[in-house]
Amino acid sequence: MAAASIRDVAQHAGVSVGTVSNVLNRPGEVSAESMQRVHRAIEDLGYVRNDAARKLRAGTSSTVGFVVLDGQNPFFGDVVRGAEDEASSHGIAVLYGNTDEDVARERLYLDLFEEQQVRGVLISPYSDINPRLERLRSRGIPAVLVDRFSGDGRFSSVSVDSVVGGRMAVEHLIETGRRRIAFAGGPFEIRQVTDRLAGARVAAENSTEPVDIEVVATAALTVAEGAAAGARIISRPRREWPDAIFAANDLLALGLLQALIVDGRMLVPEDIALIGFDDIAFASAAAVPLSSMRQPSGMIGRTALRILLEETSDPSLIPRQTVFLPQLVVRRSTAAKGTSGET
Amino acid sequence: MAAASIRDVAQHAGVSVGTVSNVLNRPGEVSAESMQRVHRAIEDLGYVRNDAARKLRAGTSSTVGFVVLDGQNPFFGDVVRGAEDEASSHGIAVLYGNTDEDVARERLYLDLFEEQQVRGVLISPYSDINPRLERLRSRGIPAVLVDRFSGDGRFSSVSVDSVVGGRMAVEHLIETGRRRIAFAGGPFEIRQVTDRLAGARVAAENSTEPVDIEVVATAALTVAEGAAAGARIISRPRREWPDAIFAANDLLALGLLQALIVDGRMLVPEDIALIGFDDIAFASAAAVPLSSMRQPSGMIGRTALRILLEETSDPSLIPRQTVFLPQLVVRRSTAAKGTSGET
DNA sequence: AATCGAACCTGAATCGATTCACTTCAGATT
């Protein structure tokens, strides 16, 4: 009952192993009759290619690895999905690992992918792993950074301009009459967080009126952390309440929203405006529909995978940075004070 | 700059390949000195094990495959996460594929996993793939069904009792005074959908008062389909409106909720109660916090992976069915008519 | 009839880690 090998198939079909291999990989160079007999034998024996042997010989495989920062975040779910769609149309599978903002796991998955000799790696990096990626490249495994601009241009990247996004978000808050703005986000090791904050500050500085940006640090970009941050803000004396919050992503924003609603003293958007980042599917279904900076998530995944495949087939390509611009999606949570706004 | 092989390491360390292999796999049988020299050589050359060669020889790998029904659904995200956590503590990686309720992709991923000779397969099946799984098993690759009871007991499974869940949900609706209940769900190829409906019918039949269960079929279990179903319900003459909806999962429920709120003629929960299934993180953050049947999602993943590993190490184990009971989580969306209820 | 070329096929060599029958050798035992 041991699995049939290509040799068994060859014997059963009465041809050589080379011919069987040709049937599988170069159907053009095989006579119709051999073709048929080999297929027949494959059917009879229930033969399935042994990927390990193929990989050993070929030195490369048809999977790519994707190291994701936060698998729980629907935003990354959408990115992965985009990459997967693109991959499957090339007959490639996506091996996927979740780092959860943990340096050890990040390394673990990169090691694993290297041992597996994946075709290439997509990664939304948490720590600074350029040296690690250089090494992968020297072994013929290219990498593309996802959702993160490659500042030094050593790798291709597909990202959204978080600085611009942060600026647009806060400009929008200022336009709708907010002046005391809290930025909720963290940890600051995550580049997107610092970029979005930087953009927020630019907007504040460019404003003709004085605008305060205050930082409310969170330990992670999750709903629970958002709720905790909300509780901290509420517990202050009333005169220290901000009149708007820009959350570093939608999960945080939804947690904040939940905390504010449960408490009930600050109304969204009447007393306090709230805007998130990512525009995940649940933002529009929130208690107060959430304004957000939309990222073209599926497109990011597709594009990253396409670039990766190009680089695998031509390693001499120069790294290129693809940057999308986020798009402001206005919903009720940032309606001007005292109005009910659009739903 | 070709990657170093075990032979290069052996040469560099001045020992044989067998010794290097022993250092890697049986550290006890090697002298301290060889040990050190080999490690030194590995360091110097940047040697990384070639997984393909190892797998070819060993006939098995240290990855498991997980075929997921709907990667976009946070519920499955949580399940995968649970499995991944458990796996990583055993030094095992999870290769993950999304079928999106598509028979072809389901088959594609199973083929891929078979070629890759994964250690085992976790699958939340869409179509009837028992024969396919039998074949995998005959090749030494066990499978565990996730979120689906194995009716014939031929495979181990980890699931939640959807019939009981459906019953509990509808009993709750009846208790809060609802009598004209719509069940929103589909396609009916998905076992969970039919089970939840069956449970709903049991609750209706057991009720002392006459209770109507009406079926509103959807094409998929998504937010968009939920919104569409909502629109269809609203468009009816007012006297044919149900006074409660039991949605087959939370995504549907959130879509329904969105449609009802935008329309504004039916208030939740005053005119119509709404309950979902899964209790995903966003249910509590919804416009009207959503009642739901909670599934222990992370636990399902962990348990499935643990059982799978047990079966890989002892293939003679008899399949066992693990069933969790869902838990009713009451929020505002099912408050009794005319009350405001708990938040 | 001889020659040629295209189409098709063959089978040994190869990839790199693991395994295991076999060797080596220092020290213990007789």
Added chain:
DNA sequence: AATCTGAAGTGAATCGATTCAGGTTCGATT
């Protein structure tokens, strides 16, 4: 001194798909 023991180490054989230099066949051309 001869023999034995066990720890440590060796290296050829193995896994299965792919590749490619070389073979065979056969109809077309001269």
